[in-house]
Amino acid sequence: MPEKEESLIWKDKTGTYKMGYSQKLMREQLQWQKINFAGKVALIAVILILIIIILYVLYKLDSINFFTGILYR
Numbered sequence: 001m002p003e004k005e006e007s008l009i010w011k012d013k014t015g016t017y018k019m020g021y022s023q024k025l026m027r028e029q030l031q032w033q034k035i036n037f038a039g040k041v042a043l044i045a046v047i048l049i050l051i052i053i054i055l056y057v058l059y060k061l062d063s064i065n066f067f068t069g070i071l072y073r
Contacts, residue, residue: 008024
């Protein structure tokens with residue numbers, strides 16, 4: 001099924017131009033690449049925050065001798 005003809009037309013100040021189908025696909029691919037990049041950055045940020053939280057909790061547990069208390073009971 002062919003898509004609407006209007007989606008392959010773009011305008012600028014000099015007139016109306018027809019966009020090729022490959023250009024339309026490249027534009028959609030670029031949009032998805034931007035979304036994927038933002039998702040990866042967000043995922044990396046969440047993982048780093050979780051690692052920092054885990055390290056902080058382990059540091060606090062060690063400072064109150066939690067593990068030595070469990071080992072020598």
